[in-house]
Amino acid sequence: xxxxxxxxxxxxxxxxxxxxxxxxxxxxxxxxxxxxxxxxxxxxxxxxxxxxxxxxxxxxxxxxxxxxxxxxxxxxxxxxxxxxxxxxxxxxxxxxxxxxxxxxxxxxxxxxxxxxxxxxxxxxxxxxxxxxxxxxxxxxxxxxxxxxxxxxxxxxxxxxxxxxxxxxxxxxxxxxxxxxxxxxxxxxxxxxxxxxxxxxxxxxxxxxxxxxxxxxxxxxxxxxxxxxxxxxxxxxxxxxxxxxxxxxxxxxxxxxxxxxxxxxxxxxxxxxxxxxxxxxxxxxxxxxxxxxxxxxxxxxxxxxxxxxxxxxxxxxxxxxxxxxxxxxxxxxxxxxxxxxxxxxxxxxxxxxxxxxxxxxxxxxxxxxxxxxxxxxxxxxxxxxxxxxxxxxxxxxxxxxxxxxxxxxxxxxxxxxxxxxxxxxxxxxxxxxxxxxxxxxxxxxxxxxxxxxxxxxxxxxxxxxxxxxxxxxxxxxxxxxxxxxxxxx
Ligand code: ASP
Numbered sequence: 050x051x052x053x054x055x056x057x058x059x060x061x062x063x064x065x066x067x068x069x070x071x072x073x074x075x076x077x078x079x080x081x082x083x084x085x086x087x088x089x090x091x092x093x094x095x096x097x098x099x100x101x102x103x104x105x106x107x108x109x110x111x112x113x114x115x116x117x118x119x120x121x122x123x124x125x126x127x128x129x130x131x132x133x134x135x136x137x138x139x140x141x142x143x144x145x146x147x148x149x150x151x152x153x154x155x156x157x158x159x160x161x162x163x164x165x166x167x168x169x170x171x172x173x174x175x176x177x178x179x180x181x182x183x184x185x186x187x188x189x190x191x192x193x194x195x196x197x198x199x200x201x202x203x204x205x206x207x208x209x210x211x212x213x214x215x216x217x218x219x220x221x222x223x224x225x226x227x228x229x230x231x232x233x234x235x236x237x238x239x240x241x242x243x244x245x246x247x248x249x250x251x252x253x254x255x256x257x258x259x260x261x262x263x264x265x266x267x268x269x270x271x272x273x274x275x276x277x278x279x280x281x282x283x284x285x286x287x288x289x290x291x292x293x294x295x296x297x298x299x300x301x302x303x304x305x306x307x308x309x310x311x312x313x314x315x316x317x318x319x320x321x322x323x324x325x326x327x328x329x330x331x332x333x334x335x336x337x338x339x340x341x342x343x344x345x346x347x348x349x350x351x352x353x354x355x356x357x358x359x360x361x362x363x364x365x366x367x368x369x370x371x372x373x374x375x376x377x378x379x380x381x382x383x384x385x386x387x388x389x390x391x392x393x394x395x396x397x398x399x400x401x402x403x404x405x406x407x408x409x410x411x412x413x414x415x416x417x418x419x420x421x422x423x424x425x426x427x428x429x430x431x432x433x434x435x436x437x438x439x440x441x442x443x444x445x446x447x448x449x450x451x452x453x454x455x456x457x458x459x460x461x462x463x464x465x466x467x468x469x470x471x472x473x474x475x476x477x478x479x480x481x482x483x484x485x486x487x488x489x490x491x492x493x494x495x496x497x498x499x500x501x502x503x504x505x506x507x508x509x510x511x512x513x514x515x516x517x518x519x520x521x522x523x524x525x526x527x528x529x530x531x532x533x534x535x536x537x
Contacts, residue, residue, distance in 0.1 A: 056384035062323035063330050070334025077155035084150050089143035097151035156335045163332035170325025173318045177401050179273045182423045183282050184307035189416035190286035191301040209522045210429040217359045218462050221435035224355040230347035231446025253471040275427045315401045329392040345503050352439050360514045364521045372524040382411035383520045390516040394508040396426040396474030417527040425519030426474045432514030433479040434469035441486045444496050457490050464489045
């Protein structure tokens with residue numbers, strides 16, 4: 050029997066994970082426990098109902114008085130409410146004791162296990178990421194034969210990154226201004242404060258600049274700090290070429306050999322992607338309550354539509370016109386990486402697959418892929434840029450009851466671009482960066498609380514778009530480099 054193509058296997062893994070996760074969430078998302086043993090003094094009955102993301106404790110004391118206490122971010126509930134188990138443990142330790150005796154819903158228990166199993170796949174990808182980037186980049190640069198080609202490729206790459214990220218932001222802004230998900234409807238309850246970073250934009254960008262100059266390249270490898278790794282490897286390879294002779298030949302040989310081994314390892318790990326993706330998607334769907342989606346559906350729809358337009362119209366046009374490739378075939382070649390980006394919500398985690406798919410399946414030359422893709426995983430984030438713009442304008446609509454004036458929207462556009470450059474390629478990085486944009490337009494950082502609950506799902510979508518844009522960039526630069534070589 051013919052073996053199913055890898056991207057179909059991954060898609061099947063994803064679908065199966067979603068079905069099982071949602072089923073668990075719907076049918077096993079609640080566990081009710083009547084606590085009988087060791088009741089706190091004065092209580093006659095205590096029932097704990099644990100739902101995904103929310104716990105309700107109902108007690109009756111010896112005098113017949115009933116009390117209902119809710120723990121979780123759900124808003125508007127009757128009775129006393131605490132935002133987390135930690136707060137409950139501080140203020141009502143006797144009730145927190147009841148919660149520890151209660152059963153967890155099966156969806157949570159299974160969800161945690163799925164997360165750990167999917168985590169094994171992510172660990173494998175992390176394991177190969179650093180040596181793969183180093184050997185791939187060194188082998189690519191040593192193959193270039195000089196630093197001039199590198200400078201040209203660098204400026205082309207940056208131009209591509211900025212242009213597509215701006216296009217993404219403008220798409221997001223058009224959608225949020227047209228659909229106005231934050232206007233009309235019920236006023237939202239006061240949001241819970243977010244764990245946001247309180248650093249300024251200049252600070253964040255300067256940190257990126259600092260990463261470009263690692264003070265300790267070995268520490269950068271250990272961290273790992275991708276930008277530092279990229280600059281040091283680039284410098285090392287360029288200087289190896291300058292030293293020339295036997296040294297350059299030896300280093301090139303070592304880089305090529307290391308790269309061949311790392312590619313073989315990556316290939317082997319990628320075979321596990323269907324299983325890894327299955328567990329990651331099942332974990333997310335099992336542990337995300339369906340209720341949170343309903344309340345923010347207009348906002349989620351706006352983000353999803355804008356992401357879809359950028360990914361399915363703008364970027365394919367770029368690939369068709371500038372890279373002269375069939376966008377459809379290119380997307381199929383890249384699909385294992387895109388699906389892994391989606392399920393892991395991390396550009397960094399997907400990077401080994403992105404490199405492998407670009408080179409082995411899409412035929413992009415190593416010297417282009419090994420440069421454009423790792424750099425893109427850290428600085429080129431179209432999906433994140435778009436998402437930041439939509440989220441901040443949505444929050445502004447909720448907060449002020451009207452759209453932000455044009456001048457403020459321009460501020461959002463520029464800061465969203467810079468924040469996307471500053472965001473790391475890890476889950477929820479965009480959320481942390483958003484504090485900077487909120488600050489720039491005078492919104493309190495706490496106002497971010499409303500969108501926290503649905504961030505994970507949107508993170509999956511925007512990460513896939515981030516990686517898709519990196520891949521399209523590699524295709525475009527590859528075509529330009531090819532044209533130069535032909536004209537050459
Ligand atoms: N998770 C995204 C990525 O890795 C970054 C973000 O949170 O927007 O690309």
